[in-house]
Amino acid sequence: MELELRDYQWKVIGPALEGKNTIIWLPTGAGKTRAAAYVCKKHLESQDKNKVAVLANTVPLVDQHLKNEFSFLQSQFQITAICGDRIQKQFFSEMSKCHDLIICTAQILYNALNHQEEEMRVELTDFSLLVIDECHHTHKGTIYNKIMEDYLDRKLKGQQDLPQILGLTASLGTGSANSLEAAKDHILEICANLDTEKIMSPDKHKPSLDIHVPCPKKQYDLSEPRLQDPFGEKLKEIMTQIYSYLNVPDMTTDFGTKIFEQQIVELEKKGAKEFCQKTRVCALHLRKYNDALLTNETIRMIDAFNILDEFYQLECATKLLTQTSEQYLVQIFDENRLSLLALAEDSRYENPKLSKLQQVLQDQFQELKSSRGIVFTQTRQSAYSLHQWVLGNQALRELGIKTDVLTGAGSSNQTKHMTQQEQQDVIRHFRKGAFNLLVSTSVAEEGLDIPECNIVIRYGLMTNEIAMMQARGRARAPNSICSVLAKTNSKEVARERLNETLETLMERAITWVQEMPEREYHLKIATLQHEAMISRKLRDAKLEEQRQLHDPGSVRLCCLNCNMAVCHGSDLRKVENMHHININSSFSLYYKTSPNSVSISREFEIWKPGSSISCNKCGQAWGMEMIYRDFTLPMLAIRNFVVETPDGRQRPSKWSKVTFEIKAFDYTEYCNTNFSLDI
Numbered sequence: 091m092e093l094e095l096r097d098y099q100w101k102v103i104g105p106a107l108e109g110k111n112t113i114i115w116l117p118t119g120a121g122k123t124r125a126a127a128y129v130c131k132k133h134l135e136s137q138d139k140n141k142v143a144v145l146a147n148t149v150p151l152v153d154q155h156l157k158n159e160f161s162f163l164q165s166q167f168q169i170t171a172i173c174g175d176r177i178q179k180q181f182f183s184e185m186s187k188c189h190d191l192i193i194c195t196a197q198i199l200y201n202a203l204n205h206q207e208e209e210m211r212v213e214l215t216d217f218s219l220l221v222i223d224e225c226h227h228t229h230k231g232t233i234y235n236k237i238m239e240d241y242l243d244r245k246l247k248g249q250q251d252l253p254q255i256l257g258l259t260a261s262l263g264t265g266s267a268n269s270l271e272a273a274k275d276h277i278l279e280i281c282a283n284l285d286t287e288k289i290m291s292p293d294k295h296k297p298s299l300d301i302h303v304p305c306p307k308k309q310y311d312l313s314e315p316r317l318q319d320p321f322g323e324k325l326k327e328i329m330t331q332i333y334s335y336l337n338v339p340d341m342t343t344d345f346g347t348k349i350f351e352q353q354i355v356e357l358e359k360k361g362a363k364e365f366c367q368k369t370r371v372c373a374l375h376l377r378k379y380n381d382a383l384l385t386n387e388t389i390r391m392i393d394a395f396n397i398l399d400e401f402y403q404l405e406c407a408t409k410l411l412t413q414t415s416e417q418y419l420v421q422i423f424d425e426n427r428l429s430l431l432a433l434a435e436d437s438r439y440e441n442p443k444l445s446k447l448q449q450v451l452q453d454q455f456q457e458l459k460s461s462r463g464i465v466f467t468q469t470r471q472s473a474y475s476l477h478q479w480v481l482g483n484q485a486l487r488e489l490g491i492k493t494d495v496l497t498g499a500g501s502s503n504q505t506k507h508m509t510q511q512e513q514q515d516v517i518r519h520f521r522k523g524a525f526n527l528l529v530s531t532s533v534a535e536e537g538l539d540i541p542e543c544n545i546v547i548r549y550g551l552m553t554n555e556i557a558m559m560q561a562r563g564r565a566r567a568p569n570s571i572c573s574v575l576a577k578t579n580s581k582e583v584a585r586e587r588l589n590e591t592l593e594t595l596m597e598r599a600i601t602w603v604q605e606m607p608e609r610e611y612h613l614k615i616a617t618l619q620h621e622a623m624i625s626r627k628l629r630d631a632k633l634e635e636q637r638q639l640h641d642p643g644s645v646r647l648c649c650l651n652c653n654m655a656v657c658h659g660s661d662l663r664k665v666e667n668m669h670h671i672n673i674n675s676s677f678s679l680y681y682k683t684s685p686n687s688v689s690i691s692r693e694f695e696i697w698k699p700g701s702s703i704s705c706n707k708c709g710q711a712w713g714m715e716m717i718y719r720d721f722t723l724p725m726l727a728i729r730n731f732v733v734e735t736p737d738g739r740q741r742p743s744k745w746s747k748v749t750f751e752i753k754a755f756d757y758t759e760y761c762n763t764n765f766s767l768d769i
Contacts, residue, residue, distance in 0.1 A: 093162055098299045099125040102290035106256050107132055110287040113225060113257040113280075115600065118563020120292075120303045122258040123159040126221050129256060130160070133219050134167055134190050140218040142191040143199060143253075145234070147224050148533070149173040149510045150517065155193045155223075167191055172198055173510075183212050196222075196233040203240065204667070206754070214241055217253045224536050225257030226556060228283045229265070238283050239626060242619055245285065257284050260563060262600060263556040264592045273592075273599035281603065282618035289604055306546070306565035306572040310586075313446040313577050321391045321433040322346070322383060328426055329379045332419065336372040346383030354380065362732050363739040365653045368415040375419045385471065388550050390441060391434040393475040398423065398430070409651070409709040443550060443575065444479060448486065450573055451527070454545045455489040462520075463545035464528045466535065466561050468552070470497040470507070476549070477529045492525035498533045535560035542566040547573045552585050555592040639737075639749035646734040647726070651710035655734065656680040659748075662726075663755035665697065670745055670752060671716055671723040673760055681724060682706050683715065719757065 095103075099121055106112040106129045116122045130142050144160070146152050156171040163169055167190040172182060182202040186192055205211040214220075220237075228234040238255075245252055265276030281289065292299045316322075326345045333343065338357065344350050354377045361369030378401050386394040402423050411417055433439065447465070455461050467473050477495040480486055496516050497508050508516075513533070520528050520540065534540055535557055546565040548558070562572045576582035603611070642659035649656060661674040683701040700715030703724055716725040728748070733740040735749060742748050 093124065093128050093131065095125060095128060096121065096298060096302060098292040098296075099128075101292065103129050105288040105290060106254075109254055111255040111285050113259065113262075113284060113286050113289045115259055115262065115289055115291045117299070117303050118260045118560060119566045120260075120299060122260070123155060123223070126223075126256055126258055127159045127163065130191060130219065130221065131163055131166070133254070134163075137218070140190070141186065141216060142219045142221065143186075143217045144191065144193040144221040145196045145199060145223060145237075146193065147196060147227055147234070147536070149195060150513050151223060151536075152193050152195055153514065160191070160193060163191065169193070181210075183210050186212055186216055196237060200233050200237055201666075203237070206667075214244065214253060215249075215251050219254045219256065221256045221258065222284065223258050225284060226259045226262050226280065228257070228280060235283055238285070239622075242283075242285065243623065243626075246619065246623055255284055255286070257286065261556045261559040261593075262289075262596060263554065264596045264599065266554075267592070267595065267599075270595060270598060270602075273595045274602055277596075277599045277603045278614055279618060282615045282622065285619070286615075289600055291600070291604070303566070304568060304570070306562060306570040308562070308572045308574070310583065311446055311450050311547075311573050311575045312583065313442040313575070315577055316439065316442060318439055319386070320439055321394070321430065321436075322386050324426065324430055324433055325379055325383050325386070325394075328422060329376060331422060332372055332376055332379070335415075335418065336369065336376075338369075346380060346387065348384075351377060351380050351384075359741045362650055362741045365648075365732070365739070367413050367651075367653070370650075371413065371415045371419065385475075386441070388441070388443070388468070389472050389475045390444065390479060391436075391439065393471070395430055395434040397471070399427070408704065408711070410707075412708070443577065447476075447547070447549065447575055448483065450545075450547060450575060451486055451491065452489060454571065455486075455491055455526075458544060459490065461544040462523075462526045462567070463543050463547065464530055464534060464540065464561075464564055465547045465549050466530055466532070466551060467549045468531070470531055472549075473497050473529050473531050480527065480529070491527050493527040493529060494519065494525045496528055496530040496534050498531060532557060534564070540564055543570060545571045545573065547575055548586070549575050550577075550582055552582055553589075555589040555596065558586065558589040559593060633746070636747075636749055637751050640735045642750045642752070644736050645748075645750045647731040648734055648739075649705045649708065649710050649712075650730050650732055652705060652708035653732070654680070654705070654707055656705075656731075659733075659750045659752070662752045664752050665716065665718065665725075665755045667754070669697075669716065669725050670728070671718075671725050671755060673723065673755070675764060677724060680706055681712055718755075721760070 102114045102116060103125050106114070114122050114125060116125070126144070130144070133142060134140050144155060146155060152171050152173045156169065160169060168188065169191045170185060170189050170193070172185060172192060172194040182198060202210070202212045203214065222228065222234060225234065228238055241252060241255075262277055262280055264273040265279070267273040267276055329345050330343070354373050358370055358373035358377065361367070361373055378398060382394040382397045385397055402420060405411070405416070405420065409416065411420060451463070454463065465476060467476055473495050477493055480491065480493040494516050496513060516528070517540065519525060528534065528540070532553070543565050544567045546561055548561055551557070565572050574583070574586050576586070606614075640659070642662070645659035646655045647657050647659070648654060657672055657674060657677050657680075661672050661677065663671055663673050665671055681703045683703055697716050697718040700717045700722055702714045703712050704710055705712060710730060712730050713724065713726040716723045728742055728745050733742060733748060740749065745752070
């Protein structure tokens, strides 16, 4: 079976068919994946020993690629898909030996490349072609870039049998550039990271592309500011009261802004490091009020109220609240709860953005009953809240609008995550027409095979130009609309206008790179790759130096909330190079378990999640239990602890930031140390 390609697709795959490392730059919906599938077909046909790995950055994309564009290869080649929730990932090495083409998440390949057990490890040279979907993510500390760093280290050492690289993207972005020169540098850096010889785009075949991928009409739907906001003013009044109690005069009182959030996060870290419970707890509660103000600005007042109400319910249910400051903060909320609720339920002061959203949806669905649309919003919280708002809106229900929500699968302390199966079910139901309006976070922007939409609404978003172009590409139906819904003269509107400028800047930068003299281009790429290698070596040396600063036995972990010292750094071990457990049997005296298991949407190689754990003294969450083979071990989240070292206290945001070495967990050693077996 021969795969049919359009003329512009033939044009962009030319260098890749010749074995050159290539970036294919085509708009969303133009068929990048189909073009890549054809390259894979020809590559596999050229030699019997050739093997292909297709890398995606999300699990739904892995399944989608297997079922859609790559499915036509299954009659000719051995193809499989592997992702994080499948047991096959344990045997990636074996799977790669008996398949011609593997579609997987980048994380799965990275783990296999770095597996501690030799028989489970794979090498880059086991593959002759790597296809990197959404390749604009190949920068800084992303998994894509970690894989390519290994590739480039090998290349610069003279290794010859490295795989061909084929990158796919709808937008390379500008890397926050504010000038053409900076945008050129960003494009060249991506090219260097991917060892690219050519960036291929439609060029003279643009008219054909426009026929197959129509560009939606863009419109700005702007709402007026609230004339009165007594609910928001009440929140600020309470924050001022807490602020006065905290007594930090040199901080801004610009409540309800990201600037205030950043300052309060730093204050919370300072309070934790200094074991000042009053400062830390007040900062934590002020951040929740700030979250409520930001929510009040974006969605409904009742959603903002619920954020606070649920937070204080959880505090009272899980914490012992023995500290004066905790009791004071709970009392303040209790005293104001009923008045806040009354204001939140007063429709006279509701968010004008919601009225504008209702108007936009009514205009679209009244005119075209068969419409299908997506509302993109910033956070999971706002996605679920907008979903509930649509469900409760009689005017929208009468128009036949049926809605569902799509969010990311990663864990979050903001709101519940979706499992990967739930994501796939939502996409499938949307495709079949079970509902016609999807409320989504950015998870639906990239790659997913979302049906053609008549309308895409970017609701109060502050994103970059890549997200703007990806979301716009979802409006693929003829005469479709891309709506920017925000408050008049807001930062969101200013950012969207900037994104439009940056899109033009990116196009100019890419054209400039494409037109560079070949010798000059290759010299520049080689220079960037050598500079990046030196930078990596310096970075790795610095990280290693940081890890050796303190002896693990001299370091103590203290509960974030009550400051009780609970273990030493020498009690800790790493599982799968990422999960941190405490192997000291005495540690169980310091924590209690919850009756409910932690909900995680993945399967793991040799362990599964158990109950959540918290401080026995104060109720502060610490992490969860890991059921590892025959044992139950406490797995800790570093964000819930203060690290006390000989040089002072630290509040690391992640385990990679700690200043002592943590050994890998040795199952046999653990058994021998803790159990004497009579044979």
